[in-house]
Amino acid sequence: MTIDNQLAALRRGAAEIISEEDLRKKLQEGRPLRIKLGVDPTIAHVTLGWAVVLRKLRDFQKFGHTACLVIGDFTAQIGDPSGKSKTRPQLTREQVQENVAAVSKQVYKILDPELTEISYNRDWLGAMSFEDVIRLASRYTVARILERDDFTKRLKEERPIAMHEILYPLCQGFDSVELRADVELGGNDQKFNNLVGRTLMSQYGQDPQVVLLMPLLVGTDGKEKMSQSLGNYISVVDTPRDMYGKTMSIPDHLLENWFVLCTDVPLEEIKELVGASQAGTLNPRDAKRRLAKEIVTLYHSAQAAEEEDNYFIETFSKRNQPVEAEEASIPEDMVSEGQVALHVLIGRLGLAKSNGDAKKLIEAGAVSLDGEKATGLMVPVADLKGKVLKVGKHQFRKLS
RNA sequence: GGGGAGAUGCCCGAGUGGCCAAUGGGAACAGACUGUAAAUCUGUCGGCGAGAGCCUUCGCAGGUUCGAAUCCUGCUCUCCCCA
Numbered sequence: 001m002t003i004d005n006q007l008a009a010l011r012r013g014a015a016e017i018i019s020e021e022d023l024r025k026k027l028q029e030g031r032p033l034r035i036k037l038g039v040d041p042t043i044a045h046v047t048l049g050w051a052v053v054l055r056k057l058r059d060f061q062k063f064g065h066t067a068c069l070v071i072g073d074f075t076a077q078i079g080d081p082s083g084k085s086k087t088r089p090q091l092t093r094e095q096v097q098e099n100v101a102a103v104s105k106q107v108y109k110i111l112d113p114e115l116t117e118i119s120y121n122r123d124w125l126g127a128m129s130f131e132d133v134i135r136l137a138s139r140y141t142v143a144r145i146l147e148r149d150d151f152t153k154r155l156k157e158e159r160p161i162a163m164h165e166i167l168y169p170l171c172q173g174f175d176s177v178e179l180r181a182d183v184e185l186g187g188n189d190q191k192f193n194n195l196v197g198r199t200l201m202s203q204y205g206q207d208p209q210v211v212l213l214m215p216l217l218v219g220t221d222g223k224e225k226m227s228q229s230l231g232n233y234i235s236v237v238d239t240p241r242d243m244y245g246k247t248m249s250i251p252d253h254l255l256e257n258w259f260v261l262c263t264d265v266p267l268e269e270i271k272e273l274v275g276a277s278q279a280g281t282l283n284p285r286d287a288k289r290r291l292a293k294e295i296v297t298l299y300h301s302a303q304a305a306e307e308e309d310n311y312f313i314e315t316f317s318k319r320n321q322p323v324e325a326e327e328a329s330i331p332e333d334m335v336s337e338g339q340v341a342l343h344v345l346i347g348r349l350g351l352a353k354s355n356g357d358a359k360k361l362i363e364a365g366a367v368s369l370d371g372e373k374a375t376g377l378m379v380p381v382a383d384l385k386g387k388v389l390k391v392g393k394h395q396f397r398k399l400s
Numbered sequence: 401g402g403g404g405a406g407a408u409g410c411c412c413g414a415g416u417g418g419c420c421a422a423u424g425g426g427a428a429c430a431g432a433c434u435g436u437a438a439a440u441c442u443g444u445c446g447g448c449g450a451g452a453g454c455c456u457u458c459g460c461a462g463g464u465u466c467g468a469a470u471c472c473u474g475c476u477c478u479c480c481c482c483a
Contacts, residue, residue, distance in 0.1 A: 158478090253438085285437075289435095354447070356447070365443095378450080394436065
């Protein structure tokens with residue numbers, strides 16, 4: 001594959017490459033490049049948002065380059081200074097390794113393990129003496145650190161900035177020095193940190209890394225970036241049903257963004273799909289169905305995607321009872337005098353946050369049995385068995 | 401070191417002794433409408449309980465009072481101004 005073709009593939013979806021010329025030069029050297037990606041050890045899921053960057057990393061692997069994952073077990077104590085997170089407790093190496101082991105199963109759904117190298121930044125950051133820290137800190141100025149958006153904003157809003165937070169970008173930058181990274185990948189919000197890496201590398205006499213930034217994937221809520229803590233995410237290990245359903249629930253304006261960042265559909269085709277749905281010649285819903293199928297195919301299978309598409313049309317478009325719903329049996333101890341308290345049952349089945357919540361849902365008309373709205377709380381068991389209980393828009397249980 | 405302001409429910413923000421589980425907005429959830437989209441309208445929005453009601457919440461710990469988010473004391477944290 002020619003360098004131009006490689007570049008084109010790597011450029012797909014990228015928000016910014018600093019700089020493309022540098023990247024070209026590095027690619028021309030013909031050796032396996034070291035592509036760095038920082039990993040937050042506190043995460044439990046690989047979300048589609050993170051997958052955007054991982055998929056880009058995989059693109060590099062396809063061209064024979066090495067993925068260098070840096071587990072930020074040291075930096076996690078600080079927490080990226082978004083101002084939201086407080087200083088977090090130090091995790092033990094064991095805890096971190098457990099998390100990493102759990103998450104790497106998901107990561108390798110995307111990455112090639114053969115070309116992946118994992119390191120922990122506590123190994124070098126934790127070993128630094130106070131003197132080392134001072135020396136590192138002297139390489140950067142306060143004014144430049146405060147250029148970072150978060151800091152500027154917090155300063156203006158009179159919100160606190162702790163001393164250690166301003167060291168965060170330096171820590172991350174130093175990782176690049178330690179790893180001798182050729183390229184650092186990141187979400188667009190990592191731009192500042194990654195550029196610090198460039199500066200520090202030159203200061204330490206290294207060839208500065210190329211920074212490749214991917215746009216942030218907007219979450220299912222259509223507003224915030226997809227993240228675990230906001231709950232607006234799809235995990236790569238979500239069931240095909242959830243994955244498909246959540247995708248269908250994203251706002252239309254996300255279509256293009258998601259197609260480009262989450263699928264391998266060629267750009268020209270995406271343009272057509274998006275154009276047609278905007279022009280009204282294609283129902284945006286159908287474009288979204290395509291998107292949902294692509295995503296399910298990627299993480300499960302084409303067959304699963306087909307099945308979920310059918311299920312979706314049958315259950316939601318045609319509003320039929322689901323053909324197959326998860327079975328749930330009514331616990332014996334809940335039956336008294338032949339009656340069952342419906343809200344308690346819903347609570348017990350985990351379909352609502354609490355019994356009180358379940359009661360409110362019933363009052364709001366969000367609960368139905370075989371399509372009939374439930375009204376009372378006490379229901380004879382006989383009227384429940386064999387019926388499909390629906391709670392909210394998409395939770396179904398076949399009672400037995 | 402000195403002076404001033406502040407900490408309220410998921411978030412923002414009212415509330416200065418009883419009518420406060422706490423106005424309002426946002427978020428969230430649900431209903432209608434739809435395409436599990438958007439917009440709009442409606443309802444819910446601390447927990448438990450069939451219910452009466454009970455329990456927990458207004459930075460933390462004590463105190464005053466029949467009664468405190470509201471008053472007093474101590475503590476913790478944050479911001480601003482001066483040095």
